[in-house]
Amino acid sequence: MRSVRLTLCAGAVAAAAFTPVAHAADAGPAGVLVTPAGPAFGSDIRLRAMGCAGRTGTAVSDAFVSDARLTGGGGGGLVGETRVRTALRPGSYPVEVSCDGRADRVKGTVTVAAPAAAPSVTAPASPVAPVHAGGGATAHFGSVDAREAGPGTRQAVTGLVLAAVAAVAVALRSARRGQESRD
Numbered sequence: 001m002r003s004v005r006l007t008l009c010a011g012a013v014a015a016a017a018f019t020p021v022a023h024a025a026d027a028g029p030a031g032v033l034v035t036p037a038g039p040a041f042g043s044d045i046r047l048r049a050m051g052c053a054g055r056t057g058t059a060v061s062d063a064f065v066s067d068a069r070l071t072g073g074g075g076g077g078l079v080g081e082t083r084v085r086t087a088l089r090p091g092s093y094p095v096e097v098s099c100d101g102r103a104d105r106v107k108g109t110v111t112v113a114a115p116a117a118a119p120s121v122t123a124p125a126s127p128v129a130p131v132h133a134g135g136g137a138t139a140h141f142g143s144v145d146a147r148e149a150g151p152g153t154r155q156a157v158t159g160l161v162l163a164a165v166a167a168v169a170v171a172l173r174s175a176r177r178g179q180e181s182r183d
Contacts, residue, residue, distance in 0.1 A: 032059070032095050032108025040113055042086040050077040054100025063093035063110050070097065090114035
């Protein structure tokens with residue numbers, strides 16, 4: 001059990017270490033980092049703006065559904081999330097971050113990947129109307145009117161007789177138990 005846990009943890013660390021991050025074309029000390037690299041249409045992305053002196057900012061791009069509000073500050077830069085538009089062509093789109101509403105701006109790009117070709121899957125044909133299959137001897141009941149096929153007087157009387165027999169059997173059994181306990 002312990003080796004399985006160790007293997008899973010090691011795999012998670014390796015996956016995190018090798019996860020690609022797209023950097024802005026001019027991402028030196030100042031720039032915009034986009035995670036994941038090459039996002040697909042409609043996917044959520046995480047932005048990190050390096051080089052802003054303030055504690056808040058706004059990232060603007062034609063590739064985004066809405067402007068991304070960035071927060072943070074300090075050595076880690078400003079961080080925020082947004083979503084990529086679904087109606088885009090694959091390619092690079094400029095990203096501009098305004099820091100605390102000041103004139104200083106950080107620039108970068110986000111590269112939207114072309115959607116992967118999904119395998120062509122066709123749904124199997126399914127019937128539109130009921131299929132006349134199976135049922136054996138019960139197939140003729142489907143064509144009978146429900147009022148004719150329901151329980152009639154004969155079934156009601158049979159049910160009442162069976163219920164009466166069961167009640168008598170329970171009464172006799174409890175009477176015998178009462179006599180045995182007195183003996």
